Amino acid sequence: xxxxxxxxxxxxxxxxxxxxxxxxxxxxxxxxxxxxxxxxxxxxxxxxxxxxxxxxxxxxxxxxxxxxxxxxxxxxxxxxxxxxxxxxxxxxxxxxxxxxxxxxxxxxxxxxxxxxxxxxxxxxxxxxxxxxxxxxxxxxxxxxxxxxxxxxxxxxxxxxxxxxxxxxxxxxxxxxxxxxxxxxxxxxxxxxxxxxxxxxxxxxxxxxxxxxxxxxxxxxxxxxxxxxxxxxxxxxxxxxxxxxxxxxxxxxxxxxxxxxxxxxxxxxxxxxxxxxxxxxxxxxxxxxxxxxxxxxxxxxxxxxxxxxxxxxxxxxxxxxxxxxxxxxxxxxxxxxxxxxxxxxxxxxxxxxxxxxxxxxxxxxxxxxxxxxxxxxxxxxxxxxxxxxxxxxxxxxxxxxxxxxxxxxxxxxxxxxxxxxxxxxxxxxxxxxxxxxxxxxxxxxxxxxxxxxxxxxxxxxxxxxxxxxxxxxxxxxxxxxxxxxxxxxxxxxxxxxxxxxxxxxxxxxxxxxxxxxxxxxxxxxxxxxxxxxxxxxxxxxxxxxxxxxxxxxxxxxx
Numbered sequence: 001x002x003x004x005x006x007x008x009x010x011x012x013x014x015x016x017x018x019x020x021x022x023x024x025x026x027x028x029x030x031x032x033x034x035x036x037x038x039x040x041x042x043x044x045x046x047x048x049x050x051x052x053x054x055x056x057x058x059x060x061x062x063x064x065x066x067x068x069x070x071x072x073x074x075x076x077x078x079x080x081x082x083x084x085x086x087x088x089x090x091x092x093x094x095x096x097x098x099x100x101x102x103x104x105x106x107x108x109x110x111x112x113x114x115x116x117x118x119x120x121x122x123x124x125x126x127x128x129x130x131x132x133x134x135x136x137x138x139x140x141x142x143x144x145x146x147x148x149x150x151x152x153x154x155x156x157x158x159x160x161x162x163x164x165x166x167x168x169x170x171x172x173x174x175x176x177x178x179x180x181x182x183x184x185x186x187x188x189x190x191x192x193x194x195x196x197x198x199x200x201x202x203x204x205x206x207x208x209x210x211x212x213x214x215x216x217x218x219x220x221x222x223x224x225x226x227x228x229x230x231x232x233x234x235x236x237x238x239x240x241x242x243x244x245x246x247x248x249x250x251x252x253x254x255x256x257x258x259x260x261x262x263x264x265x266x267x268x269x270x271x272x273x274x275x276x277x278x279x280x281x282x283x284x285x286x287x288x289x290x291x292x293x294x295x296x297x298x299x300x301x302x303x304x305x306x307x308x309x310x311x312x313x314x315x316x317x318x319x320x321x322x323x324x325x326x327x328x329x330x331x332x333x334x335x336x337x338x339x340x341x342x343x344x345x346x347x348x349x350x351x352x353x354x355x356x357x358x359x360x361x362x363x364x365x366x367x368x369x370x371x372x373x374x375x376x377x378x379x380x381x382x383x384x385x386x387x388x389x390x391x392x393x394x395x396x397x398x399x400x401x402x403x404x405x406x407x408x409x410x411x412x413x414x415x416x417x418x419x420x421x422x423x424x425x426x427x428x429x430x431x432x433x434x435x436x437x438x439x440x441x442x443x444x445x446x447x448x449x450x451x452x453x454x455x456x457x458x459x460x461x462x463x464x465x466x467x468x469x470x471x472x473x474x475x476x477x478x479x480x481x482x483x484x485x486x487x488x489x490x491x492x493x494x495x496x497x498x499x500x501x502x503x504x505x506x507x508x509x510x511x512x513x514x515x516x517x518x519x520x521x522x523x524x525x526x527x528x529x530x531x532x533x534x535x536x537x538x539x540x541x542x543x544x545x546x547x548x549x550x551x552x553x554x555x556x557x
Contacts, residue, residue, distance in 0.1 A: 093510060095121065095494050095505075099121070099498055114501055118503050118534050120504060120534060122523065123367070123467065124372075125371075126374065128526050130436060131432075132373070134432060135428070136373065138425075140411055142162035143166055143410050146166060149162065149163065157419055157426075158425060165183065174410070178403040182211075190413075197345075198345035207384055209380065210379070212404045212405060212408065213366075213379045215379075217361070220398065222249050222250070225289055226255040234256065235282045236257060237259075238292045239261075239297070241262065241268075241513055243298045258286070259278060261514060262302070264460065264517075269302065269308060289322055290322050291321040293343070295309075298467060299469045299508075301444070301464055303335065303339070306346060309346045310346055313346060317353075317358050323343060323360045324361050324362075328364055332370075332437070332464050333463065335461060343362055344362055347360060359386060361381055361383045361384075362381065369415065418433075443526075443531050450535040451538070451539075453539070456472060457473070468521070471519050478549045490508050490519060501538070503534055506520060506522075
């Protein structure tokens with residue numbers, strides 16, 4: 001009764017009460033609706049018009065429009081840009097939406113076989129409990145609030161960086177626009193970082209562009225590359241499994257997605273023979289112009305060998321392909337047998353024939369690595385061997401979005417210009433960085449070991465990045481059930497896992513996989529204690545899942 005009274009008051013204030021969906025304690029919708037109308041009538045200030053659906057308005061409101069004379073919407077699902085409808089992004093897809101619903105139900109006191117939802121679907125380090133790097137936050141704080149530069153609480157090396165950055169900002173304020181390419185001093189720091197990382201390979205600040213995370217840079221380059229119609233339409237070669245940003249951007253731009261498959265039996269390595277197969281097939285229906293690489297891999301966690309990178313560069317050179325190298329996990333290498341090699345460094349060391357001709361865009365970000373600062377949206381891209389006229393067109397495109405977030409640019413500067421030996425913050429910074437990376441290495445090993453003890457699950461070593469992508473066996477009866485429900489079998493699996501354990505992971509079908517194989521992606525970011533709990537729950541669930549559908553198989557025989 002009180003709920004209905006409150007609802008009626010809200011209806012009176014807004015002037016419209018379309019319908020009531022309450023159904024509490026046996027109170028039917030019609031009764032609730034009539035009671036609301038009765039309460040409103042008592043106010044003496046309403047008109048009621050019943051035309052199937054009850055619509056109420058205040059006396060001062062204009063006459064109620066009927067369905068027949070409602071104005072047609074300009075934007076409907078029929079008139080919506082079809083490229084937008086084609087976009088899919090599994091990392092925040094149906095499973096994650098369902099997880100959010102379950103979280104709200106738990107808050108409302110609804111009983112579940114678990115007490116919390118563990119979101120292992122996305123590489124959001126701070127949301128998983130990782131603490132920020134102190135020095136990064138200090139520099140951003142000082143730039144945001146320059147009054148703190150007089151505080152003795154902040155170290156002098158952080159203050160020095162903040163003063164230098166603020167001098168490069170209009171009005172010495174972080175709130176001013178920067179140049180579209182980013183602040184000059186930060187691009188200079190990026191160039192110096194890349195030279196040190198790559199053993200002296202030169203980097204020109206003019207070839208460096210600060211971006212709103214790596215995604216912004218990747219989308220920008222793809223916009224430049226996509227052209228043509230029919231058989232001349234640009235094809236973009238992407239690894240399968242892939243990070244869904246690529247398929248989403250390709251769909252939005254109405255380009256042609258060209259899949260090449262990573263070798264799961266060889267720890268998700270790239271295979272140049274597979275590249276040749278994918279390219280020759282694609283040339284029958286499009287014009288492949290772009291080759292995308294993610295190293296270390298997302299969702300697969302592999303680190304490509306130097307030999308593999310050389311083969312890929314040689315392939316791109318011979319086939320005249322533009323290389324996109326996604327290197328946002330370059331600090332996340334855990335296997336002692338692996339080492340990160342940038343495509344830029346290997347390209348240079350292959351000689352001037354390659355270094356002066358292969359067009360390469362490489363990307364980095366504040367969101368991954370050891371900082372995990374996803375929310376700042378900081379990143380950069382380096383683009384080499386671009387024609388000057390094309391570079392001018394890219395600058396025009398970048399200028400449309402004015403500039404990347406300046407606070408994100410500051411965060412990116414700390415990634416590439418951290419405390420150096422002898423500076424006040426060096427010891428604390430080094431300690432924090434090592435602790436984060438060693439914890440991630442421990443969790444990578446833990447994830448691989450526990451998953452490989454589960455019958456029907458096989459997980460390759462997590463050599464780098466932040467994810468495991470285990471292969472799961474799904475019984476025939478479960479596959480049949482998924483088909484009836486109109487969903488992928490691994491979507492059914494992940495949905496059941498969420499509903500029965502509260503664990504949210506992403507089905508492999510959202511990243512692409514070889515036909516007849518099934519996977520899920522999970523992050524290794526939760527604390528070791530929570531990760532152990534998560535993995536044990538997955539283990540128990542998977543065994544029960546196999547038993548449940550094995551019993552159904554037996555019954556059907």
